[in-house]
Amino acid sequence: MSTLRLRELSVVNEITRVLTQGLPFRKTLSEVLKILYAYMGVEHSFVAFKDQNSVKIASSFGLPEPEGVAFGKGEGITGRVFSRGIPVVIPRVKESNLFANKTGIGKFLSPDAYALAVPVKVGSEIKGVLTVFKEFESEESVEKFLETLSIIGNTLGLFFKLSEKLEEERMRWEEEKRMLTMELRERYSLRGILGKSKAIKNLVELVQKIARTDSTVLILGESGTGKSLVAKAIHYESPRRDGPFITVNCAAIPESLLEAELFGYEKGAFTGAYSSKKGKFELADGGTLFLDEIGDLPLSLQAKLLRALQEKEIEPLGSEKTVKVDVRIVAATNKDLRKLVKEGKFREDLYYRLNVVELRVPPLRERREDVPLLIEYYLRQFNEKYQKRVRISPKAMKLLLEYHWPGNVRELANLVERLVILSDGEVGPEDLPEHVKKRDEAPRGELPKLIEETEKQKIIEALEKTGYVKSRAAKLLGYTLRQLDYRIKKYNIEVKRF
Numbered sequence: 001m002s003t004l005r006l007r008e009l010s011v012v013n014e015i016t017r018v019l020t021q022g023l024p025f026r027k028t029l030s031e032v033l034k035i036l037y038a039y040m041g042v043e044h045s046f047v048a049f050k051d052q053n054s055v056k057i058a059s060s061f062g063l064p065e066p067e068g069v070a071f072g073k074g075e076g077i078t079g080r081v082f083s084r085g086i087p088v089v090i091p092r093v094k095e096s097n098l099f100a101n102k103t104g105i106g107k108f109l110s111p112d113a114y115a116l117a118v119p120v121k122v123g124s125e126i127k128g129v130l131t132v133f134k135e136f137e138s139e140e141s142v143e144k145f146l147e148t149l150s151i152i153g154n155t156l157g158l159f160f161k162l163s164e165k166l167e168e169e170r171m172r173w174e175e176e177k178r179m180l181t182m183e184l185r186e187r188y189s190l191r192g193i194l195g196k197s198k199a200i201k202n203l204v205e206l207v208q209k210i211a212r213t214d215s216t217v218l219i220l221g222e223s224g225t226g227k228s229l230v231a232k233a234i235h236y237e238s239p240r241r242d243g244p245f246i247t248v249n250c251a252a253i254p255e256s257l258l259e260a261e262l263f264g265y266e267k268g269a270f271t272g273a274y275s276s277k278k279g280k281f282e283l284a285d286g287g288t289l290f291l292d293e294i295g296d297l298p299l300s301l302q303a304k305l306l307r308a309l310q311e312k313e314i315e316p317l318g319s320e321k322t323v324k325v326d327v328r329i330v331a332a333t334n335k336d337l338r339k340l341v342k343e344g345k346f347r348e349d350l351y352y353r354l355n356v357v358e359l360r361v362p363p364l365r366e367r368r369e370d371v372p373l374l375i376e377y378y379l380r381q382f383n384e385k386y387q388k389r390v391r392i393s394p395k396a397m398k399l400l401l402e403y404h405w406p407g408n409v410r411e412l413a414n415l416v417e418r419l420v421i422l423s424d425g426e427v428g429p430e431d432l433p434e435h436v437k438k439r440d441e442a443p444r445g446e447l448p449k450l451i452e453e454t455e456k457q458k459i460i461e462a463l464e465k466t467g468y469v470k471s472r473a474a475k476l477l478g479y480t481l482r483q484l485d486y487r488i489k490k491y492n493i494e495v496k497r498f
Protein backbone atom coordinates (compact mmCIF):
# COMPACT_ATOMS: atom_id res chain seq x y z
CA MET A 1 0.00 0.00 0.00
CA SER A 2 1.40 3.37 -0.94
CA THR A 3 1.83 6.07 1.70
CA LEU A 4 -0.95 8.01 0.04
CA ARG A 5 -3.39 5.10 0.51
CA LEU A 6 -2.54 4.93 4.16
CA ARG A 7 -3.12 8.61 4.63
CA GLU A 8 -6.50 8.40 2.94
CA LEU A 9 -7.53 5.53 5.15
CA SER A 10 -6.57 7.34 8.28
CA VAL A 11 -8.50 10.46 7.26
CA VAL A 12 -11.67 8.43 6.65
CA ASN A 13 -11.06 6.66 9.91
CA GLU A 14 -10.66 9.93 11.77
CA ILE A 15 -13.78 11.41 10.20
CA THR A 16 -15.85 8.36 11.14
CA ARG A 17 -14.64 8.75 14.69
CA VAL A 18 -15.82 12.37 14.81
CA LEU A 19 -19.16 11.53 13.22
CA THR A 20 -19.91 8.93 15.87
CA GLN A 21 -19.00 11.15 18.80
CA GLY A 22 -22.49 12.53 19.18
CA LEU A 23 -21.44 16.19 18.96
CA PRO A 24 -24.00 18.75 17.79
CA PHE A 25 -24.62 18.76 14.03
CA ARG A 26 -22.70 21.92 13.05
CA LYS A 27 -19.86 21.21 15.46
CA THR A 28 -19.41 17.79 13.83
CA LEU A 29 -19.23 19.32 10.37
CA SER A 30 -16.65 21.87 11.44
CA GLU A 31 -14.55 19.07 12.99
CA VAL A 32 -14.68 17.18 9.68
CA LEU A 33 -13.42 20.20 7.77
CA LYS A 34 -10.61 20.64 10.30
CA ILE A 35 -9.57 17.04 9.69
CA LEU A 36 -9.49 17.72 5.93
CA TYR A 37 -7.07 20.53 6.68
CA ALA A 38 -4.92 18.62 9.14
CA TYR A 39 -4.66 15.35 7.16
CA MET A 40 -4.98 16.46 3.56
CA GLY A 41 -3.87 20.07 3.52
CA VAL A 42 -7.25 21.47 2.47
CA GLU A 43 -7.03 25.13 3.43
CA HIS A 44 -10.45 26.22 2.21
CA SER A 45 -13.61 24.16 2.34
CA PHE A 46 -17.32 24.20 3.10
CA VAL A 47 -20.34 21.93 3.39
CA ALA A 48 -23.66 23.22 2.13
CA PHE A 49 -27.02 21.58 2.81
CA LYS A 50 -30.27 21.69 0.93
CA ASP A 51 -32.60 24.50 1.91
CA GLN A 52 -35.62 24.48 -0.43
CA ASN A 53 -34.26 25.15 -3.94
CA SER A 54 -30.67 25.91 -3.05
CA VAL A 55 -27.86 24.60 -0.90
CA LYS A 56 -26.82 26.79 2.01
CA ILE A 57 -23.44 26.76 3.75
CA ALA A 58 -23.77 24.98 7.10
CA SER A 59 -20.09 24.95 8.03
CA SER A 60 -16.86 26.22 6.51
CA PHE A 61 -13.11 26.33 6.99
CA GLY A 62 -10.80 29.11 5.81
CA LEU A 63 -13.48 31.15 4.04
CA PRO A 64 -13.62 34.95 4.41
CA GLU A 65 -17.42 35.45 4.20
CA PRO A 66 -19.36 32.22 4.45
CA GLU A 67 -22.36 33.52 6.42
CA GLY A 68 -25.70 32.88 4.80
CA VAL A 69 -24.18 32.06 1.39
CA ALA A 70 -26.39 29.80 -0.74
CA PHE A 71 -26.10 28.38 -4.24
CA GLY A 72 -29.10 27.87 -6.50
CA LYS A 73 -29.33 24.95 -8.88
CA GLY A 74 -26.49 25.28 -11.43
CA GLU A 75 -25.05 28.33 -9.69
CA GLY A 76 -21.27 28.06 -9.53
CA ILE A 77 -19.41 24.82 -8.94
CA THR A 78 -21.40 23.91 -5.84
CA GLY A 79 -24.71 24.66 -7.58
CA ARG A 80 -23.74 22.42 -10.47
CA VAL A 81 -23.04 19.45 -8.19
CA PHE A 82 -26.32 20.15 -6.43
CA SER A 83 -28.28 20.00 -9.70
CA ARG A 84 -26.46 17.05 -11.29
CA GLY A 85 -25.43 14.94 -8.34
CA ILE A 86 -22.00 14.01 -9.71
CA PRO A 87 -18.53 15.20 -8.57
CA VAL A 88 -16.94 18.16 -10.35
CA VAL A 89 -13.22 18.96 -10.65
CA ILE A 90 -12.13 22.39 -11.93
CA PRO A 91 -8.40 23.01 -12.46
CA ARG A 92 -7.24 26.64 -12.26
CA VAL A 93 -10.58 27.51 -10.77
CA LYS A 94 -9.96 31.28 -10.69
CA GLU A 95 -9.97 31.34 -14.47
CA SER A 96 -13.09 29.18 -14.79
CA ASN A 97 -16.31 30.87 -15.79
CA LEU A 98 -18.12 28.38 -13.52
CA PHE A 99 -16.48 29.97 -10.46
CA ALA A 100 -19.10 32.12 -8.69
CA ASN A 101 -16.80 33.32 -5.87
CA LYS A 102 -19.79 34.03 -3.62
CA THR A 103 -17.71 33.54 -0.49
CA GLY A 104 -14.94 35.89 -1.60
CA ILE A 105 -12.36 33.09 -1.55
CA GLY A 106 -10.93 34.07 -4.98
CA LYS A 107 -8.35 36.49 -3.69
CA PHE A 108 -6.85 33.87 -1.36
CA LEU A 109 -6.32 31.23 -4.05
CA SER A 110 -3.24 30.74 -6.16
CA PRO A 111 -3.72 30.57 -9.95
CA ASP A 112 -3.05 26.80 -9.82
CA ALA A 113 -5.69 26.00 -7.21
CA TYR A 114 -8.33 23.43 -8.03
CA ALA A 115 -11.93 23.37 -6.91
CA LEU A 116 -13.42 19.97 -6.18
CA ALA A 117 -17.00 19.36 -5.15
CA VAL A 118 -18.84 16.11 -4.33
CA PRO A 119 -22.50 15.48 -3.59
CA VAL A 120 -23.74 14.53 -0.13
CA LYS A 121 -26.45 12.00 -0.87
CA VAL A 122 -29.02 10.06 1.07
CA GLY A 123 -29.96 7.23 -1.26
CA SER A 124 -30.37 8.92 -4.59
CA GLU A 125 -31.48 12.19 -3.09
CA ILE A 126 -28.98 15.04 -3.07
CA LYS A 127 -28.95 16.58 0.40
CA GLY A 128 -25.89 18.77 0.06
CA VAL A 129 -22.46 19.46 -1.43
CA LEU A 130 -18.94 19.28 -0.02
CA THR A 131 -16.68 21.81 -1.80
CA VAL A 132 -12.91 22.22 -1.32
CA PHE A 133 -10.12 24.34 -2.87
CA LYS A 134 -6.62 22.91 -3.11
CA GLU A 135 -3.37 22.83 -5.08
CA PHE A 136 -1.97 19.56 -6.41
CA GLU A 137 1.47 18.35 -7.50
CA SER A 138 0.32 15.82 -10.11
CA GLU A 139 -2.76 14.68 -11.99
CA GLU A 140 -2.63 11.31 -10.31
CA SER A 141 -3.00 12.74 -6.82
CA VAL A 142 -6.09 14.71 -7.96
CA GLU A 143 -7.85 11.49 -8.84
CA LYS A 144 -6.97 9.77 -5.57
CA PHE A 145 -8.04 12.84 -3.69
CA LEU A 146 -11.40 12.97 -5.45
CA GLU A 147 -11.98 9.31 -4.58
CA THR A 148 -11.39 10.00 -0.91
CA LEU A 149 -13.53 13.12 -1.04
CA SER A 150 -16.40 11.11 -2.55
CA ILE A 151 -16.17 8.60 0.29
CA ILE A 152 -16.32 11.46 2.76
CA GLY A 153 -19.32 12.91 0.90
CA ASN A 154 -21.14 9.56 1.20
CA THR A 155 -20.28 9.31 4.88
CA LEU A 156 -21.66 12.80 5.46
CA GLY A 157 -24.83 11.64 3.71
CA LEU A 158 -25.23 8.81 6.22
CA PHE A 159 -24.49 11.17 9.04
CA PHE A 160 -27.08 13.63 7.75
CA LYS A 161 -29.72 10.94 7.58
CA LEU A 162 -28.99 9.77 11.12
CA SER A 163 -29.06 13.32 12.43
CA GLU A 164 -32.40 13.90 10.76
CA LYS A 165 -33.79 10.76 12.37
CA LEU A 166 -32.40 11.70 15.76
CA GLU A 167 -33.83 15.18 15.45
CA GLU A 168 -37.24 13.72 14.61
CA GLU A 169 -36.99 11.40 17.62
CA ARG A 170 -35.90 14.25 19.82
CA MET A 171 -38.86 16.38 18.75
CA ARG A 172 -41.20 13.48 19.43
CA TRP A 173 -39.70 13.02 22.89
CA GLU A 174 -39.91 16.72 23.59
CA GLU A 175 -43.57 16.71 22.64
CA GLU A 176 -44.22 13.63 24.74
CA LYS A 177 -42.43 15.16 27.69
CA ARG A 178 -44.44 18.35 27.34
CA MET A 179 -47.70 16.40 27.33
CA LEU A 180 -46.66 14.32 30.35
CA THR A 181 -45.57 17.35 32.32
CA MET A 182 -48.89 19.00 31.58
CA GLU A 183 -50.72 15.89 32.71
CA LEU A 184 -48.70 15.70 35.93
CA ARG A 185 -49.25 19.37 36.58
CA GLU A 186 -52.97 18.88 36.17
CA ARG A 187 -53.07 15.78 38.35
CA TYR A 188 -50.99 17.17 41.16
CA SER A 189 -52.25 20.70 41.11
CA LEU A 190 -54.08 22.05 44.12
CA ARG A 191 -57.29 20.96 42.49
CA GLY A 192 -56.21 17.38 43.28
CA ILE A 193 -56.53 18.09 47.00
CA LEU A 194 -60.21 17.48 47.57
CA GLY A 195 -62.25 18.88 50.43
CA LYS A 196 -64.58 21.69 51.29
CA SER A 197 -63.88 21.74 55.02
CA LYS A 198 -62.33 24.82 56.58
CA ALA A 199 -59.29 22.71 57.47
CA ILE A 200 -58.64 21.74 53.85
CA LYS A 201 -59.36 25.21 52.54
CA ASN A 202 -56.80 26.64 54.96
CA LEU A 203 -54.32 24.01 53.91
CA VAL A 204 -54.78 24.71 50.21
CA GLU A 205 -54.41 28.43 50.80
CA LEU A 206 -51.21 27.85 52.73
CA VAL A 207 -49.81 25.53 50.07
CA GLN A 208 -50.46 28.20 47.48
CA LYS A 209 -48.55 30.77 49.48
CA ILE A 210 -45.67 28.46 50.33
CA ALA A 211 -45.33 27.18 46.78
CA ARG A 212 -44.30 30.60 45.52
CA THR A 213 -41.38 30.79 47.94
CA ASP A 214 -38.32 28.58 48.00
CA SER A 215 -38.40 27.79 51.68
CA THR A 216 -38.05 24.38 53.23
CA VAL A 217 -41.36 22.80 54.23
CA LEU A 218 -42.10 20.19 56.85
CA ILE A 219 -45.38 18.35 56.33
CA LEU A 220 -46.84 16.64 59.38
CA GLY A 221 -49.84 14.37 59.54
CA GLU A 222 -51.05 10.87 60.20
CA SER A 223 -50.61 8.09 57.72
CA GLY A 224 -52.82 8.38 54.65
CA THR A 225 -53.85 11.99 55.18
CA GLY A 226 -52.32 13.18 51.92
CA LYS A 227 -48.82 14.32 52.86
CA SER A 228 -47.31 13.03 49.63
CA LEU A 229 -50.12 14.64 47.68
CA VAL A 230 -49.42 17.99 49.35
CA ALA A 231 -45.67 17.67 48.67
CA LYS A 232 -46.36 17.20 44.95
CA ALA A 233 -48.81 20.08 44.91
CA ILE A 234 -46.16 22.34 46.42
CA HIS A 235 -43.77 21.38 43.61
CA TYR A 236 -46.26 21.64 40.76
CA GLU A 237 -47.55 24.99 41.99
CA SER A 238 -44.05 26.40 42.41
CA PRO A 239 -41.76 28.17 39.92
CA ARG A 240 -39.74 24.93 39.92
CA ARG A 241 -42.60 23.01 38.32
CA ASP A 242 -40.68 22.34 35.10
CA GLY A 243 -37.79 20.90 37.09
CA PRO A 244 -37.72 17.38 38.53
CA PHE A 245 -39.72 16.20 41.54
CA ILE A 246 -37.64 13.52 43.25
CA THR A 247 -38.79 11.44 46.21
CA VAL A 248 -36.60 9.62 48.72
CA ASN A 249 -38.38 7.42 51.22
CA CYS A 250 -36.05 7.50 54.20
CA ALA A 251 -37.81 4.54 55.84
CA ALA A 252 -37.78 2.22 52.83
CA ILE A 253 -34.05 2.21 52.10
CA PRO A 254 -31.59 0.35 54.33
CA GLU A 255 -29.34 2.65 56.30
CA SER A 256 -26.24 1.34 54.57
CA LEU A 257 -27.56 2.35 51.13
CA LEU A 258 -29.29 5.57 52.02
CA GLU A 259 -26.20 7.75 51.96
CA ALA A 260 -25.30 6.64 48.43
CA GLU A 261 -28.92 7.08 47.41
CA LEU A 262 -28.99 10.66 48.67
CA PHE A 263 -25.55 11.89 47.74
CA GLY A 264 -24.40 9.50 44.99
CA TYR A 265 -21.00 7.90 44.70
CA GLU A 266 -17.85 7.86 42.64
CA LYS A 267 -16.60 4.84 40.78
CA GLY A 268 -14.67 2.65 43.21
CA ALA A 269 -16.10 4.33 46.32
CA PHE A 270 -16.90 0.89 47.71
CA THR A 271 -16.86 -2.74 46.59
CA GLY A 272 -19.32 -3.03 43.76
CA ALA A 273 -19.24 0.64 42.74
CA TYR A 274 -18.18 -0.14 39.18
CA SER A 275 -19.35 3.19 37.89
CA SER A 276 -20.27 6.48 39.48
CA LYS A 277 -23.89 7.28 40.20
CA LYS A 278 -25.69 10.52 40.85
CA GLY A 279 -27.52 10.88 44.13
CA LYS A 280 -31.09 12.09 44.49
CA PHE A 281 -29.85 15.52 45.53
CA GLU A 282 -28.14 15.97 42.18
CA LEU A 283 -31.05 14.44 40.28
CA ALA A 284 -33.36 16.97 41.90
CA ASP A 285 -31.18 19.88 40.79
CA GLY A 286 -33.42 22.72 39.65
CA GLY A 287 -36.45 21.04 41.18
CA THR A 288 -37.78 19.70 44.47
CA LEU A 289 -36.43 16.93 46.67
CA PHE A 290 -39.13 15.26 48.76
CA LEU A 291 -37.73 13.53 51.84
CA ASP A 292 -40.59 11.27 52.85
CA GLU A 293 -40.67 9.64 56.32
CA ILE A 294 -37.92 11.98 57.47
CA GLY A 295 -38.53 10.83 61.04
CA ASP A 296 -36.94 7.53 60.07
CA LEU A 297 -33.70 9.06 58.87
CA PRO A 298 -30.89 7.38 60.84
CA LEU A 299 -28.97 9.67 63.18
CA SER A 300 -25.77 8.89 61.33
CA LEU A 301 -27.11 10.57 58.22
CA GLN A 302 -28.82 13.50 59.89
CA ALA A 303 -25.57 15.45 60.27
CA LYS A 304 -24.75 14.91 56.59
CA LEU A 305 -28.21 16.00 55.52
CA LEU A 306 -27.96 19.10 57.69
CA ARG A 307 -24.66 19.99 56.07
CA ALA A 308 -26.11 19.54 52.59
CA LEU A 309 -29.06 21.77 53.48
CA GLN A 310 -26.87 24.48 54.96
CA GLU A 311 -24.12 24.54 52.36
CA LYS A 312 -26.36 23.75 49.41
CA GLU A 313 -23.68 21.39 48.21
CA ILE A 314 -23.05 17.69 48.54
CA GLU A 315 -20.10 15.37 48.50
CA PRO A 316 -20.62 12.06 46.71
CA LEU A 317 -19.20 9.00 48.47
CA GLY A 318 -15.58 8.48 47.58
CA SER A 319 -15.32 11.88 45.95
CA GLU A 320 -12.89 14.63 46.79
CA LYS A 321 -14.93 17.45 45.39
CA THR A 322 -18.24 18.93 46.36
CA VAL A 323 -21.12 19.53 43.97
CA LYS A 324 -23.35 22.61 44.15
CA VAL A 325 -27.03 21.77 44.02
CA ASP A 326 -30.08 23.97 43.67
CA VAL A 327 -32.94 22.07 45.30
CA ARG A 328 -35.97 22.93 47.32
CA ILE A 329 -36.54 20.57 50.22
CA VAL A 330 -39.93 19.30 51.27
CA ALA A 331 -39.97 16.73 54.07
CA ALA A 332 -42.81 14.74 55.58
CA THR A 333 -43.39 12.45 58.52
CA ASN A 334 -46.19 10.89 60.53
CA LYS A 335 -43.99 10.78 63.60
CA ASP A 336 -43.85 13.32 66.40
CA LEU A 337 -40.53 14.92 65.54
CA ARG A 338 -40.47 17.07 68.68
CA LYS A 339 -40.73 13.92 70.75
CA LEU A 340 -37.96 12.29 68.73
CA VAL A 341 -35.82 15.36 69.39
CA LYS A 342 -36.50 15.06 73.13
CA GLU A 343 -35.62 11.38 73.02
CA GLY A 344 -32.36 12.18 71.25
CA LYS A 345 -33.37 10.31 68.12
CA PHE A 346 -33.60 13.36 65.89
CA ARG A 347 -31.12 16.21 65.80
CA GLU A 348 -32.58 19.43 67.08
CA ASP A 349 -30.61 21.57 64.62
CA LEU A 350 -31.91 19.52 61.69
CA TYR A 351 -35.43 19.77 63.05
CA TYR A 352 -35.26 23.56 63.06
CA ARG A 353 -33.64 23.59 59.65
CA LEU A 354 -36.51 21.58 58.17
CA ASN A 355 -39.22 23.26 60.15
CA VAL A 356 -38.98 26.65 58.44
CA VAL A 357 -42.58 26.27 57.41
CA GLU A 358 -44.71 23.63 59.08
CA LEU A 359 -47.80 22.26 57.37
CA ARG A 360 -50.16 20.02 59.27
CA VAL A 361 -52.43 17.85 57.17
CA PRO A 362 -55.55 17.22 59.26
CA PRO A 363 -56.81 13.67 59.78
CA LEU A 364 -60.14 12.79 58.23
CA ARG A 365 -61.94 12.60 61.59
CA GLU A 366 -61.23 16.31 62.08
CA ARG A 367 -62.95 17.13 58.82
CA ARG A 368 -65.85 14.75 58.59
CA GLU A 369 -67.71 17.07 56.26
CA ASP A 370 -65.24 16.01 53.54
CA VAL A 371 -66.12 12.33 53.85
CA PRO A 372 -69.21 12.37 51.56
CA LEU A 373 -67.33 14.30 48.94
CA LEU A 374 -64.39 11.90 49.01
CA ILE A 375 -66.69 8.87 48.91
CA GLU A 376 -68.50 10.35 45.90
CA TYR A 377 -65.22 11.04 44.20
CA TYR A 378 -63.75 7.58 44.68
CA LEU A 379 -67.06 5.92 43.90
CA ARG A 380 -67.13 7.65 40.53
CA GLN A 381 -63.50 6.86 39.90
CA PHE A 382 -63.73 3.14 40.72
CA ASN A 383 -67.10 2.69 39.01
CA GLU A 384 -65.43 3.98 35.89
CA LYS A 385 -62.34 1.82 36.38
CA TYR A 386 -64.34 -1.39 36.89
CA GLN A 387 -67.18 -0.47 34.53
CA LYS A 388 -69.81 -0.65 37.27
CA ARG A 389 -72.65 1.43 38.68
CA VAL A 390 -72.38 0.76 42.39
CA ARG A 391 -74.28 3.10 44.74
CA ILE A 392 -74.18 3.46 48.52
CA SER A 393 -77.46 3.28 50.46
CA PRO A 394 -78.26 6.13 52.88
CA LYS A 395 -77.96 3.74 55.85
CA ALA A 396 -74.54 2.55 54.79
CA MET A 397 -73.51 6.13 54.13
CA LYS A 398 -74.54 7.07 57.67
CA LEU A 399 -72.24 4.40 59.09
CA LEU A 400 -69.41 5.56 56.86
CA LEU A 401 -69.91 9.14 58.04
CA GLU A 402 -69.77 8.06 61.67
CA TYR A 403 -66.72 5.90 61.23
CA HIS A 404 -63.49 7.42 62.59
CA TRP A 405 -61.19 6.52 59.65
CA PRO A 406 -57.90 5.78 61.43
CA GLY A 407 -56.29 5.15 58.03
CA ASN A 408 -57.60 8.45 56.68
CA VAL A 409 -58.11 9.09 52.94
CA ARG A 410 -56.06 6.07 51.94
CA GLU A 411 -58.33 3.80 54.00
CA LEU A 412 -61.39 5.49 52.54
CA ALA A 413 -60.18 5.06 48.96
CA ASN A 414 -59.30 1.41 49.56
CA LEU A 415 -62.64 0.69 51.20
CA VAL A 416 -64.62 2.29 48.36
CA GLU A 417 -62.60 0.32 45.82
CA ARG A 418 -63.39 -2.91 47.66
CA LEU A 419 -67.08 -2.06 47.83
CA VAL A 420 -67.18 -1.36 44.11
CA ILE A 421 -65.41 -4.63 43.30
CA LEU A 422 -67.55 -6.75 45.63
CA SER A 423 -71.03 -5.34 45.09
CA ASP A 424 -73.46 -5.00 42.28
CA GLY A 425 -76.01 -2.28 42.62
CA GLU A 426 -76.48 -0.83 46.10
CA VAL A 427 -74.16 -1.17 49.09
CA GLY A 428 -76.17 -1.73 52.29
CA PRO A 429 -74.94 -1.59 55.91
CA GLU A 430 -74.53 -5.38 55.88
CA ASP A 431 -71.97 -5.06 53.06
CA LEU A 432 -69.64 -2.93 55.16
CA PRO A 433 -66.68 -4.50 56.98
CA GLU A 434 -67.24 -5.43 60.62
CA HIS A 435 -65.02 -2.73 62.09
CA VAL A 436 -66.94 -0.03 60.23
CA LYS A 437 -70.32 -1.37 61.33
CA LYS A 438 -69.46 -1.81 65.00
CA ARG A 439 -67.95 1.51 65.74
CA ASP A 440 -68.01 0.89 69.51
CA GLU A 441 -65.41 -1.75 69.08
CA ALA A 442 -63.36 0.33 66.78
CA PRO A 443 -59.74 0.57 67.87
CA ARG A 444 -58.92 3.68 69.82
CA GLY A 445 -56.82 6.33 68.21
CA GLU A 446 -53.46 7.45 69.53
CA LEU A 447 -54.81 10.56 71.18
CA PRO A 448 -57.25 8.99 73.67
CA LYS A 449 -54.54 6.57 74.71
CA LEU A 450 -52.21 9.44 75.31
CA ILE A 451 -54.79 11.29 77.39
CA GLU A 452 -55.43 8.20 79.49
CA GLU A 453 -51.75 7.64 80.03
CA THR A 454 -51.30 11.24 81.19
CA GLU A 455 -54.30 11.01 83.50
CA LYS A 456 -52.99 7.83 85.08
CA GLN A 457 -49.60 9.42 85.71
CA LYS A 458 -51.22 12.47 87.29
CA ILE A 459 -53.24 10.30 89.66
CA ILE A 460 -50.19 8.32 90.73
CA GLU A 461 -48.28 11.54 91.34
CA ALA A 462 -51.12 12.99 93.40
CA LEU A 463 -51.38 9.79 95.46
CA GLU A 464 -47.68 9.78 96.14
CA LYS A 465 -47.69 13.44 97.12
CA THR A 466 -50.53 12.91 99.58
CA GLY A 467 -49.10 9.73 101.07
CA TYR A 468 -51.90 7.70 99.50
CA VAL A 469 -54.63 9.49 101.39
CA LYS A 470 -57.33 9.21 98.71
CA SER A 471 -59.53 12.06 99.95
CA ARG A 472 -56.59 14.50 99.80
CA ALA A 473 -55.46 13.23 96.43
CA ALA A 474 -58.99 13.63 95.07
CA LYS A 475 -59.07 17.21 96.29
CA LEU A 476 -55.72 17.93 94.69
CA LEU A 477 -56.93 16.54 91.40
CA GLY A 478 -60.35 18.21 91.54
CA TYR A 479 -62.18 14.86 91.58
CA THR A 480 -64.80 13.56 93.95
CA LEU A 481 -63.74 10.52 95.91
CA ARG A 482 -66.03 8.34 93.79
CA GLN A 483 -64.50 9.68 90.59
CA LEU A 484 -61.03 8.95 91.88
CA ASP A 485 -61.97 5.44 92.99
CA TYR A 486 -63.45 4.75 89.58
CA ARG A 487 -60.21 5.78 87.87
CA ILE A 488 -57.98 3.89 90.28
CA LYS A 489 -59.89 0.77 89.32
CA LYS A 490 -59.93 1.62 85.64
CA TYR A 491 -56.20 2.16 85.47
CA ASN A 492 -55.38 -0.65 87.82
CA ILE A 493 -53.40 1.65 90.10
CA GLU A 494 -51.90 -0.03 93.11
CA VAL A 495 -52.80 1.91 96.27
CA LYS A 496 -50.03 1.48 98.81
CA ARG A 497 -50.93 1.51 102.46
CA PHE A 498 -48.64 2.63 105.20
Ligand SMILES: Nc1ncnc2c1ncn2[C@@H]1O[C@H](COP(=O)(O)OP(=O)(O)OP(=O)(O)O)[C@@H](O)[C@H]1O
Pocket (backbone or CB within 6 Å): 192, 193, 194, 195, 221, 222, 223, 224, 225, 226, 227, 228, 229, 230, 333, 334, 409, 410, 413
Ligand atom coordinates in the same frame (compact mmCIF):
# COMPACT_ATOMS: atom_id res chain seq x y z
N1 LIG B 1 -57.51 15.72 50.15
C1 LIG B 1 -57.38 14.67 49.33
N2 LIG B 1 -58.06 14.65 48.19
C2 LIG B 1 -57.96 13.61 47.36
N3 LIG B 1 -57.21 12.53 47.57
C3 LIG B 1 -56.51 12.50 48.68
C4 LIG B 1 -56.55 13.56 49.62
N4 LIG B 1 -55.73 13.25 50.64
C5 LIG B 1 -55.21 12.06 50.35
N5 LIG B 1 -55.66 11.59 49.17
C6 LIG B 1 -55.34 10.29 48.56
O1 LIG B 1 -55.15 9.36 49.60
C7 LIG B 1 -54.05 8.52 49.35
C8 LIG B 1 -53.03 8.67 50.44
O2 LIG B 1 -52.41 9.94 50.36
P1 LIG B 1 -50.84 10.15 50.55
O3 LIG B 1 -50.09 9.00 50.00
O4 LIG B 1 -50.51 11.50 50.08
O5 LIG B 1 -50.81 10.08 52.15
P2 LIG B 1 -49.56 10.22 53.12
O6 LIG B 1 -49.97 11.17 54.16
O7 LIG B 1 -48.36 10.54 52.34
O8 LIG B 1 -49.47 8.79 53.73
P3 LIG B 1 -48.19 8.03 54.41
O9 LIG B 1 -47.92 8.71 55.72
O10 LIG B 1 -48.67 6.66 54.59
O11 LIG B 1 -47.08 8.20 53.45
C9 LIG B 1 -53.55 8.89 47.99
O12 LIG B 1 -54.10 8.04 47.04
C10 LIG B 1 -54.03 10.32 47.80
O13 LIG B 1 -54.22 10.60 46.45
Ligand SMILES: [Mg+2]
Pocket (backbone or CB within 6 Å): 227, 228, 292
Ligand atom coordinates in the same frame (compact mmCIF):
# COMPACT_ATOMS: atom_id res chain seq x y z
MG1 LIG C 1 -46.66 9.39 51.92
